[in-house]
Amino acid sequence: MNKAIKKVSLAPYCYSIPSVHETARLTCFLLLPQVLMLVLTASYRSLAVLGVALLAGHAAQLSDTFFRKQKYVFSWDAVLQALLIGLFIPSGYPLWWLFLIVLCSLLVCKYTFGGFAQSWANPAAFTLIMLYLFGSQCFPGFIADIEHLQSPNAVPLLVRDGLIPLNRFDSVVTGFLNEKLLVKAGITVPDGYVSLMLDAGGPIPAFRFNLLTLIASIVLFSSNMIEPLIPTVYLLGYGALVRYFGLYPYGGLLNQGDILLALFSSGTLITAFFLLPWGGTVPMSIPGKFLFALFAAIMAAVVNGFGTSPIGSMFVILAANVFSPAIQCIEDALYYGMLDKRRAS
Secondary structure, eight states: OOOOOOOOOOTTOOOSSOOHHHHHHHHHHHHHHHHHHHHHTTOHHHHHHHHHHHHHHHHHHHHHHHHTTOOOOOOHHHHHHHHHHHHTSOTTSOHHHHHHHHHHHHHHIIIIISOTTTOSSOHHHHHHHHHHHHOGGGSOOOSOOHHHHTSSOHHHHHHHTTSSOOOTTHHHHHHHIIIIISTTTTOOOOTTHHHHHHOOOSSOGGGTOHHHHHHHHHHHHHTTSSOSHHHHHHHHHHHHHHHHHSSGGGTOOTTOOOHHHHHTSTTHHHIIIIITTOTTSSOSSHHHHHHHHHHHHHHHHHHTTTSOOSSHHHHHHHHHHHHHHHHHHHHHHHHHHHHHHHHHO
16 A cells, blocks of 8 residues: 655654754743843844844755755754854944854854754854954953952942943842841842843843843753753852952952852853753763863863953863763763673673
8 A cells, every 4th residue: 555644753652851953942932032132222233143143044054955955944953053153243243244154154063063953063152263263353352350350349340430331220129139138148249240130231142131041041941951960060160160269360369259240241151051061062971961061160260260251151162062072982981891791791
């Protein structure tokens, strides 16, 4: 009997965890509030940059299917990559140059690193590094100087100097926290840290809306979209290194570094939750993932330092991606060694 197959189904089987396709789609929707905030804050130039990045990502996907003579299939992975790239690009980047670099970089990733969703190196991080190398003048520098770094609370000084805009809700929220919640613990939060969470300002969208990033990460964890091990180890390790050694190179004391400035700048949160655990770039075992995240935390402390780096997080990701195959080789050796012992027994 010859019958045309109309539909292929996995029933009665189903995924025990969300598929890669579903994870990418939900992640895109979780990033949409950040795009909406760009609209509400009239950041039209950043929206234009984001739109060009999405267009270039789609063009790369179409070009790849054309050259391979394959049927075009819509990919949420490609959309997510382009969206993350767009969020990390400064608003002043030339649009035509941006389109060309993103298109070429993603195609290089496709043919050199192993594909859009199976690359051993994170395509978004690689593309952003290429954008930086070809247009470093468009990226801002470190916003904190020696005077700021000699203080254990650098954010109020950055607000004083106009480097971080003070949100109109900052004083109200800060006063409530100090008077109602933190007073019994003898802790006070200076003005500026709430602004750093709500909207840190600046030309790079990924650095601005840290509270939205935290909310999105909670949804990802609760939906089993990503494992919490790598982001947790990365943030805790980086925060601990900043706290203990952050001010020491600038004439400060040990154990006086500003953890919140480090975590809420440089795109640290989006890096931890959306880029560092990228599929195909991380080890498989729990010890391997721990070492991977710890190495990334050490690299972040070296490259980003106290925070406010415009591109350092991308170099951290690429360095961790280079380190990951060594861990995976050890994992494979231990796994096959265990199999050989079982066969021998």
